[in-house]
């Protein structure tokens with residue numbers, strides 16, 4: 001058994017909360033890794049002996065980011081659609097079908113190469129856990145292969161056959177929902193941990209969403225929902241009613257939506273990259289936090305509405321545009337994401353947790369919002385193994 005001591009940590013964010021300190025910050029700390037797990041955390045002067053030592057040089061160390069919402073299995077890009085939007089076209093979600101066509105035409109190796117590239121890009125920016133959705137295949141075979149490929153990179157794979165009704169079913173959406181709940185779910189479930197639906201005007205209505213999510217639950221999958229992104233709707237309350245781990249977007253909420261979330265174990269996952277990239281109003285994070293709702297931040301990385309894999313960008317946007325404090329945003333991007341995936345082994349640095357962490361080129365977590373757009377991630381450890389620095 002080999003051990004690694006991360007030593008000389010100026011500021012260690014553990015997320016092992018103490019009264020008045022949700023980030024569980026420790027100064028002048030050290031952290032021992034054994035067998036890919038955190039074996040000890042404490043003051044540097046009491047650090048145990050180890051086989052190897054990694055000197056953090058007085059910098060800040062944080063848990064790796066937990067990006068609980070990403071769509072990485074696709075082909076092609078939609079840069080022209082982005083340019084048109086920035087010239088004044090509204091975002092409607094209709095471009096998803098463009099990506100569906102490109103994805104169906106791609107080989108397994110082409111899809112795998114895209115996931116590998118984006119997964120590596122995210123890791124270099126501090127992300128050590130990333131949920132990956134299907135949703136650009138929308139046939140039984142293409143959804144199943146999307147999830148098989150996703151599972152090569154993540155334990156948290158999500159079946160999103162109900163992303164949009166594909167063009168060939170445009171005039172018979174009930175038949176498509178039957179396909180999603182039947183043969184597509186059967187083919188997807190062995191490769192998925194979660195099921196998700198884009199519950200939105202123009203995508204799936206509340207009855208279809210309920211049928212699909214209930215089918216997924218019956219097949220043993222956990223529930224998450226894309227809800228209330230483009231306008232108000234029933235998605236958030238349905239998600240809470242079904243015990244969803246997370247309802248994602250939450251841009252247009254009523255008081256009843258906020259109350260439902262506040263009284264539940266469902267996380268509100270905010271995706272400010274989508275509002276940034278569609279030039280839309282940001283969700284009201286302050287209202288959710290003040291009501292006691294658990295908030296997570298994620299990238300929504302996808303080729304249409306949010307083509308970023310950068311959790312530091314999401315933190316900076318959440319602080320600047322959504323009135324979260326830097327501490328709230330860092331918590332939401334780490335421990336919040338873990339809650340949204342119902343995991344207690346990531347997003348936290350305490351004995352027994354996975355040794356997933358990042359060393360910043362900065363003395364404090366505050367710099368993630370204070371120095372936007374700057375590559376501040378010096379080193380990433382995943383399962384205790386140092387990743388290639390960039």
Ligand SMILES: [Zn+2]
Pocket residue numbers: 069071226300302
């Ligand atoms: Zn999404």
